[in-house]
Amino acid sequence: MKRILLIVGGGIAAYKASELVRLLRKRGHAVRCVLTEAGQHFVTPMTLAALSEDKVYTTLWDLKDEAEMGHIQLSRQADLIVVAPATADLIARMAGGLANDLATTLLLATDKPVLAAPAMNVRMWLHPATVRNVAQLRADGITVMAPDEGPMACGEFGPGRLPEPDRIADAIDAALEAKPQRLAGRHILVTAGPTHEPIDPVRYIANRSSGRQGFAIAGALAALGARVTLVAGPVTLPTPAGVTRIDVETAREMADAVDRALPVDVAIMVAAVADWHVDAAVQKIKKGDATPTLSLSENPDILATLARSPQRPALLIGFAAETERVVEHATAKRARKDVDWIVANDVSGDVMGGDSNSVHIVTKDGLESWPRQGKDAVAAQLARRVADALEPAQPMR
Numbered sequence: 001m002k003r004i005l006l007i008v009g010g011g012i013a014a015y016k017a018s019e020l021v022r023l024l025r026k027r028g029h030a031v032r033c034v035l036t037e038a039g040q041h042f043v044t045p046m047t048l049a050a051l052s053e054d055k056v057y058t059t060l061w062d063l064k065d066e067a068e069m070g071h072i073q074l075s076r077q078a079d080l081i082v083v084a085p086a087t088a089d090l091i092a093r094m095a096g097g098l099a100n101d102l103a104t105t106l107l108l109a110t111d112k113p114v115l116a117a118p119a120m121n122v123r124m125w126l127h128p129a130t131v132r133n134v135a136q137l138r139a140d141g142i143t144v145m146a147p148d149e150g151p152m153a154c155g156e157f158g159p160g161r162l163p164e165p166d167r168i169a170d171a172i173d174a175a176l177e178a179k180p181q182r183l184a185g186r187h188i189l190v191t192a193g194p195t196h197e198p199i200d201p202v203r204y205i206a207n208r209s210s211g212r213q214g215f216a217i218a219g220a221l222a223a224l225g226a227r228v229t230l231v232a233g234p235v236t237l238p239t240p241a242g243v244t245r246i247d248v249e250t251a252r253e254m255a256d257a258v259d260r261a262l263p264v265d266v267a268i269m270v271a272a273v274a275d276w277h278v279d280a281a282v283q284k285i286k287k288g289d290a291t292p293t294l295s296l297s298e299n300p301d302i303l304a305t306l307a308r309s310p311q312r313p314a315l316l317i318g319f320a321a322e323t324e325r326v327v328e329h330a331t332a333k334r335a336r337k338d339v340d341w342i343v344a345n346d347v348s349g350d351v352m353g354g355d356s357n358s359v360h361i362v363t364k365d366g367l368e369s370w371p372r373q374g375k376d377a378v379a380a381q382l383a384r385r386v387a388d389a390l391e392p393a394q395p396m397r
């Protein structure tokens with residue numbers, strides 16, 4: 001049996017909360033209800049108490065309850081907190097971290113997963129403020145269901161209807177089964193792709209990096225719950241789900257974007273950053289003029305700069321693309337760049353642009369060689385390895 005704390009907000013859809021309580025009880029869950037002040041205009045504490053077979057909580061100032069059970073305890077006794085209906089006002093207060101009533105105080109104090117089922121007028125749902133607030137809640141790790149679309153009590157039509165109670169109950173069961181996300185609350189920076197260094201307005205120097213390994217890593221980290229900032233060189237790959245992408249062209253732009261993304265808990269620098277840039281011509285260089293000579297200047301070493309920075313992440317990982325003596329070069333690079341791990345790959349074959357990769361992980365403790373596998377599998381294994389590194393080893397009992 002799972003314990004659900006159901007917060008019922010004040011909207012016309014609140015009447016459906018009664019049906020939700022009945023369904024959840026039928027599915028074998030214990031339900032305890034908190035009714036906001038506005039919610040009490042739409043459904044009575046008596047109804048919810050009868051259906052949940054438990055006391056209904058309505059106010060923070062109920063001193064008897066504070067003596068019997070503090071609001072902190074109330075929010076932590078549950079396996080899941082559900083907000084249904086989550087009104088525009090409640091969503092805004094949650095996004096802003098307010099704690100001006102019992103519901104928002106519980107939500108701010110909880111360490112449990114939260115699921116919100118929104119319900120509001122279509123204009124309110126589509127308003128930039130609500131869009132911003134919902135994005136904030138999702139970034140904070142709260143599951144916000146998509147509302148249903150259809151005719152509304154206010155006579156308008158569109159998205160904003162409370163999802164049907166059985167759909168909310170399904171989402172609740174899915175949330176209860178979900179494994180805790182190992183990288184939740186971590187901010188991880190990934191660089192990926194090549195850089196383009198302009199020669200003139202139409203030509204550039206590039207390399208064969210496709211960005212696929214870095215994009216796969218960003219996606220795998222996000223799948224474990226990390227907040228991922230992906231600084232991508234010029235590639236046409238789709239952005240992995242849940243990843244914030246910043247597109248750049250040159251190494252110097254990449255260095256700036258990396259700097260702005262700090263602080264992070266982990267940085268994984270997969271990008272094949274050009275070592276030099278050209279002192280680019282302002283106008284297109286014309287054929288027929290004297291054969292041009294390219295004058296090159298060194299690019300910033302983004303990884304080495306980050307390693308020396310006061311904002312150095314707790315775990316800093318570099319990549320090494322080598323065509324010979326892969327492990328030997330990677331080991332030297334780890335020491336030279338002062339990073340925690342180097343992921344070395346042999347790019348003498350078709351790794352750049354290809355589907356698979358065989359990598360060696362060089363750490364201060366030694367070497368791990370992984371079998372050749374798809375870039376997605378390398379990414380998933382690396383993401384798990386990062387999660388392991390961030391979790392202190394459990395003491396033996």
Ligand code: C5P
Pocket residue numbers: 191251269270271272273274275299300301302303304317318319320321333
């Ligand atoms: O020295 P090398 O370029 O082989 O090092 C590769 C590693 O350093 C990769 O992780 C790459 O993303 C990073 N790098 C960087 N900035 C540079 C050159 C390389 O971040 N200018």
